[in-house]
Amino acid sequence: MTEELEKIQIELAASLTKNNRKKFRKLFLSLHGYEQSQLFENFSLAQRKIIYSYLTPEELANVFDDTEEDPVEAGKYLDEMPPAYVARLLREMYMDNVVDILADMRPLKRRKYLNLMQTGEAAQVRNLIHYEDESAGSLMTTEFIAVKEDLSVGSAMHQVKREAQEAELITYIYVIDEAGVLVGVLSVRDLITHPDDEAIKDIMITRVLAVDVNEDQEAIAEQVRDYNFVAIPVVDEAEKIVGIITVDDIIDVIDEESAEDYSHLAGVDTQTISHNPFQTAFKRLPWLITLLFLGMLTATLINHFDTLLSQMSVLAVFISLITGTAGNAGTQSLAVAVRRLAMNSHLKITRLLLNEVATGIIIGVVTGVCVWLMVGFWKQDLVLGGIVGAAMASAIFVANLAGSIIPIGMEKLGVDPAVASGPFISTLSDLTSVLIYFNIAQYFLQMYGH
Secondary structure, three states: OOHHHHHHHHHHHHHHHOOOHHHHHHHHHOOOHHHHHHHHHOOOHHHHHHHHHHOOHHHHHHHHHHOOOOHHHHHHHHOOOOHHHHHHHHHHOOHHHHHHHHHOOOHHHHHHHHHHOOHHHHHHHHHHHOOOOOEHHHHOEOOOOEEEOOOEHHHHHHHHHHHOOOOOOOOEEEEEOOOOEEEEEEEHHHHHHOOOOOEHHHHOEOOOOOEEOOOEHHHHHHHHHHHOOOEEEEEOOOOEEEEEEEHHHHHHHHHHHHHHHHHHHHOOOOOOOOOOHHHHHHHHHHHHHHHHHHHHHHHHHHHHOHHHHHHOHHHHHHHHHHHHHHHHHHHHHHHHHHHHHHHOOOOOHHHHHHHHHHHHHHHHHHHHHHHHHHHHHHHOOHHHHHHHHHHHHHHHHHHHHHHHHHHHHHHHOOOOHHHOOHHHHHHHHHHHHHHHHHHHHHHHHHHHOO
16 A cells, blocks of 8 residues: 555544544545555454445445455455445446355355345346356456447447446447347447448447357456457357456456466465465475475485495585576576466477577576686686586576476476476476486596596
């Protein structure tokens, strides 16, 4: 929250304490819906109880439509309100936001709030809740404007004026035939700039990009981003328009997918924040234990070269240097590969791999030469420097290549590439780095009798 909003929060709290309804309403309603939602979340239960008496359900609906709070947390506020107030609030909110809140409730509580709604609206909510999570159906709102293709511009404009108040967005006006099939789209500008007696079917755009009701949200977000849409229509199997997905929901999807990818890359769940340390620990333990077993393989490998280490104990000094640097290089390559795959599903795999091979060679050679010179001068032993430098260059190259190949392979298998997380790549590069390091060291010692 900004410093300015914090000051406003103090003023609003003072108004509530002094029971100054007029001042509270004037200040609160002058704010943007997003700002209202930020402030509302910081009020205490006692303060919110007063707010419910100061604001109408229609006014508070803007707060709930713009809130960034988790739907579960937003749903808890409904328990604080009188039933009649909740009924009007849900009626004034956009349908997709109502669905988000009610979908995460327990069935018994959800039924309680659905019973407060009007029959038609409750039926729409029930239909939308049944769509699979992260699909177009779960994202869409049914509050859009569709006009018949046989209408005139004047008649269509009259319908738009009549329905605009209830629609979530009127940037696009969708055109349907008698069966409700989506056949075209036009803008409000098209209606304004054409004569009233002109037919809608003569000015509409017939090539309409729509998404299936079961399509995955990530694919939809890519399409909206690529075409710079403000909204995209959703159709069922019969090509009938059943809803629209607006850009504000797409932004939420992009944030959600980015958070999910980051969670995978970090090997933790950053989306669900738990204040219970036991729950947090049990969520992280499976992945850490898996990595522990991989780490044990590295320890076993080092133990296998125990004789080599006893002959030249100074080699142990540089193990962490090589494994750490290679792990960092692999994680960098993984992050770039996952990002490129996410941004461009049609990216040429060969080009990506060749780019990472070249990058790995350049980074490996430069780093290897630097390490060779540093170790050589530090230990006054250019052979030892050559061992560490060659191992460093090779380990970085392999880790860089693995960081690209693994996510590409996962995508080919239909698995989210981000699952190839940073900790996994880092642990895997430890294993390969140690193997490379000791084999190179053994080769050098045999060749030069060091």
